[in-house]
Amino acid sequence: xxxxxxxxxxxxxxxxxDETAPALLGSKCTTCxxxxxxxxxxxxxxxxxxxxxxxxxxxxxFGRVWSYxxxxxxxxxxxxxxxxxxxxAIAAVELAAEKMVVxxxxxxxVGVDSLSVGDEVELVxxxxxxxxxxxxxxxxWRPLPAEWSSGQGRAHA
Amino acid sequence: xxxxxxxxxxGAGMHPWxxxxxxxxxxxxxxxxxxxxxxxxxxxxxxYVAGADTIRNGYPGFVAGATFAQxxxxxxxxxxSAYAACASGAQAINNARAQLLAGLCDVALVVGAxxxxxxxxxxxxxxxxxxxxxxRFHLMGATNPTYFALYARRRMxxxxxxxxxxxxxKVKNARHGLENPNARYRKEVTAAEVLESPMVxxxxxxxxxxxxxxxxxxxxxxxxxxxxxxxxxxxxVTIDAVSTVTPRFPQTVIEMPNFSTDSAATAAxxxxxxxxxxxxxxxxxxxxxxxxxxxxxxxxxxxxxxLDWYEDIGLCKEGEAERLLRDGDxxxxxxxxxxxxxxxxxxxxxxxxxxxxxxxELVWQLRGQAAGRQVEGARVGITANQGLFGHGSxxxxxx
Numbered sequence: 001x002x003x004x005x006x007x008x009x010x011x012x013x014x015x016x017x018d019e020t021a022p023a024l025l026g027s028k029c030t031t032c033x034x035x036x037x038x039x040x041x042x043x044x045x046x047x048x049x050x051x052x053x054x055x056x057x058x059x060x061x062f063g064r065v066w067s068y069x070x071x072x073x074x075x076x077x078x079x080x081x082x083x084x085x086x087x088x089a090i091a092a093v094e095l096a097a098e099k100m101v102v103x104x105x106x107x108x109x110v111g112v113d114s115l116s117v118g119d120e121v122e123l124v125x126x127x128x129x130x131x132x133x134x135x136x137x138x139x140x141w142r143p144l145p146a147e148w149s150s151g152q153g154r155a156h157a
Numbered sequence: 158x159x160x161x162x163x164x165x166x167x168g169a170g171m172h173p174w175x176x177x178x179x180x181x182x183x184x185x186x187x188x189x190x191x192x193x194x195x196x197x198x199x200x201x202x203x204x205y206v207a208g209a210d211t212i213r214n215g216y217p218g219f220v221a222g223a224t225f226a227q228x229x230x231x232x233x234x235x236x237x238s239a240y241a242a243c244a245s246g247a248q249a250i251n252n253a254r255a256q257l258l259a260g261l262c263d264v265a266l267v268v269g270a271x272x273x274x275x276x277x278x279x280x281x282x283x284x285x286x287x288x289x290x291x292x293r294f295h296l297m298g299a300t301n302p303t304y305f306a307l308y309a310r311r312r313m314x315x316x317x318x319x320x321x322x323x324x325x326x327k328v329k330n331a332r333h334g335l336e337n338p339n340a341r342y343r344k345e346v347t348a349a350e351v352l353e354s355p356m357v358x359x360x361x362x363x364x365x366x367x368x369x370x371x372x373x374x375x376x377x378x379x380x381x382x383x384x385x386x387x388x389x390x391x392x393x394v395t396i397d398a399v400s401t402v403t404p405r406f407p408q409t410v411i412e413m414p415n416f417s418t419d420s421a422a423t424a425a426x427x428x429x430x431x432x433x434x435x436x437x438x439x440x441x442x443x444x445x446x447x448x449x450x451x452x453x454x455x456x457x458x459x460x461x462x463x464l465d466w467y468e469d470i471g472l473c474k475e476g477e478a479e480r481l482l483r484d485g486d487x488x489x490x491x492x493x494x495x496x497x498x499x500x501x502x503x504x505x506x507x508x509x510x511x512x513x514x515x516x517x518e519l520v521w522q523l524r525g526q527a528a529g530r531q532v533e534g535a536r537v538g539i540t541a542n543q544g545l546f547g548h549g550s551x552x553x554x555x556x
Binding site: 010011032033034035036037038045046047048066067068069070071072073075076077078079080081088090092097098099100101102103104105112117128138 | 276277279280284286289291292293294295296297298299300303306307308309310311314355356357358359360361406407409411415416417418419420421422423424
């Protein structure tokens with residue numbers, strides 16, 4: 001049996017590696033409080049703010065689907081596709097506290113037929129691609145079970 | 158509107174769109190030659206060359222203005238080259254306009270051309286982990302149609318648009334482009350054919366997403382004074398506005414190639430959306446209202462996106478685009494035909510040439526020279542387009 005592969009983030013510093021409750025790492029401007037994802041590092045994008053300092057902030061782990069689609073054809077490089085290619089869904093998700101929409105793939109096995117605008121989803125980590133020794137992980141959105149969508153899921157945020 | 162804010166269009170030219178596989182400079186030269194011939198202006202009399210750049214054809218594409226000037230034969234003309242993705246052509250037109258309105262030159266040539274690879278547009282090569290355009294492909298597999306599809310699904314959810322509506326846009330545009338000699342696809346399609354074509358990014362199908370094309374477009378522009386002297390007439394086609402606006406913070410609609418919108422947590426999003434502001438700025442500059450428009454050329458990267466533009470350029474209120482389409486208002490013969498050229502649906506996208514080509518079509522329409530697709534009696538037209546990373550593009554042309 002081959003040993004388990006090492007799990008590495010597909011990009012450094014964009015999300016926590018907490019396997020049970022991961023979160024996207026955005027920035028918050030220490031001057032005006034503006035959130036941004038990916039993180040701001042130089043200038044606050046609020047035109048009325050002169051802020052140059054930012055703190056990392058974990059974004060809401062739950063949100064509601066703003067819109068969604070799928071990738072029926074294999075995306076070109078630099079996307080690293082499995083062989084054979086497996087289509088996946090993509091969702092743009094509204095985060096209530098941050099008042100922003102963040103895109104991401106939807107977890108494998110969930111197609112557009114089981115998605116609707118307004119559905120509550122949770123952020124998880126999942127494999128984006130792998131090589132012989134590593135699994136590279138990225139954030140993905142996972143629909144909450146229907147019985148949670150009445151708001152119970154938010155209690156975990 | 159006052160004469161000191163308008164410029165004249167003396168000539169328009171295009172190289173037919175297709176997948177010709179030749180050097181982009183060839184298409185640009187053909188278009189420039191046609192535009193100069195139509196204008197009755199010699200290349201050696203052009204004082205300013207504005208190129209719209211392509212990033213897929215190496216260094217000559219990055220400095221397109223000089224590339225075209227050298228290919229036409231160095232004359233010492235002043236030059237500029239502009240890149241703004243799909244809005245590059247509007248930037249080049251605006252560069253020329255600024256020179257003309259400032260009185261720095263009398264006659265300018267605007268040229269854009271591209272040679273494109275097959276399939277999805279891809280980011281520039283190399284491992285560029287600080288470039289959101291590279292990262293969205295790498296981390297999400299998000300292609301351009303991904304974003305078009307997010308908007309399409311949103312339309313269905315908010316306004317009850319159907320797949321049949323989206324297909325009807327394609328059917329209309331295919332019919333519009335049948336007789337256009339510069340269009341790449343000149344074939345009628347049925348709604349059934351659209352709806353049977355393979356799904357690319359749900360709910361958008363292959364026949365509803367614009368292809369990538371080779372092509373070239375050019376305009377000869379001048380001051381009004383030069384035009385009256387040169388043409389001996391006051392009956393000129395003029396450019397009355399060029400909008401090149403950027404979004405306003407917070408930009409709350411997800412835009413290609415971003416991962417997220419701005420946050421509206423600290424500053425509420427008020428006023429028009431970015432796409433609405435693109436045309437609004439043009440209307441304000443020209444001193445006209447959407448009711449004054451006889452026809453429009455809008456950027457139908459997807460069939461569904463054309464419906465968004467109806468609302469964003471003020472042809473109808475939000476949520477009414479489907480009705481406008483179903484009533485035939487936007488078909489040639491209707492109240493305000495949209496994409497009489499056939500649009501991107503019939504052309505495919507030759508990025509730096511596209512915003513210029515939209516203006517060429519308006520010029521021919523206003524002159525009554527759009528054989529087989531003429532909008533009768535058209536006096537005022539508007540173009541609308543948007544370039545990656547926040548480039549608005551809208552031009553108002555009148556006669």
